[in-house]
Amino acid sequence: MVDLTALIRDVPDFPEPGIVFKDIMPLLADADSLRAVVAALADPWFEESLTAVVGIEARGFLLGTPVAMALGVGFIAVRKAGKLPGPTEQQTYGLEYGTDTIEIHADAISPGDHVLVLDDVLATGGTAAAAGAMVQRLGATVAGYSFLVELGFLGGRARLGDTRIEQLLLVDAGAED
Ligand code: AMP
Numbered sequence: 001m002v003d004l005t006a007l008i009r010d011v012p013d014f015p016e017p018g019i020v021f022k023d024i025m026p027l028l029a030d031a032d033s034l035r036a037v038v039a040a041l042a043d044p045w046f047e048e049s050l051t052a053v054v055g056i057e058a059r060g061f062l063l064g065t066p067v068a069m070a071l072g073v074g075f076i077a078v079r080k081a082g083k084l085p086g087p088t089e090q091q092t093y094g095l096e097y098g099t100d101t102i103e104i105h106a107d108a109i110s111p112g113d114h115v116l117v118l119d120d121v122l123a124t125g126g127t128a129a130a131a132g133a134m135v136q137r138l139g140a141t142v143a144g145y146s147f148l149v150e151l152g153f154l155g156g157r158a159r160l161g162d163t164r165i166e167q168l169l170l171v172d173a174g175a176e177d
Helices: 025-029 031-048 059-071 126-137 156-160
Strands: 009-012 020-023 052-056 074-080 088-094 099-105 114-122 141-151 164-171
Touching: 025 031, 031 059, 031 114, 031 141, 031 164, 052 059, 052 126, 059 074, 059 114, 088 126, 099 126, 114 126, 126 141, 126 156, 141 156
Parallel strands: 052 074, 052 114, 114 141, 141 164
Antiparallel strands: 009 020, 074 099, 088 099
């Protein structure tokens, strides 16, 4: 496996003071690493009989689409409010300051679907939990959540219930430690 830590760039104080941003662009730009990461993200889920991968805007699109192809299923986008043209299901969730709203096309998910929710980074878990809640409201089940990086010190997995969670890289310490 490639050395993920060398290819995920820590950018201190971005987009605001105190946040260490995990920049995955160097990893995406490296052909061997990109191929290895997509294969590793897909690997745990082959036995799950998934019907789709649900990727969260925007870096969840970049990784989710090739992972869906590797798993032989389609890709469904979760976007920020106002970006999807069709009738949507919405979920608003709390941020440190204020709220955010994400959406999914209501006709993209059907009862009986069994989906993987994928994003680049699990931080506080609010975004992934909101995506999972929309999927469940549309009658489907969440097979699990997959992340390239889990910021373990933020405790985000506690917001995802008992559902299976896989991550390729666990970061235990934050900037504030
Ligand atoms: P959260 O809802 O707090 O789990 O935040 C997850 C979303 O915010 C994901 O879509 C991530 O891409 C992004 N995100 C949060 N924290 C970071 C970070 N330190 N570096 C890069 N992306 C982050």
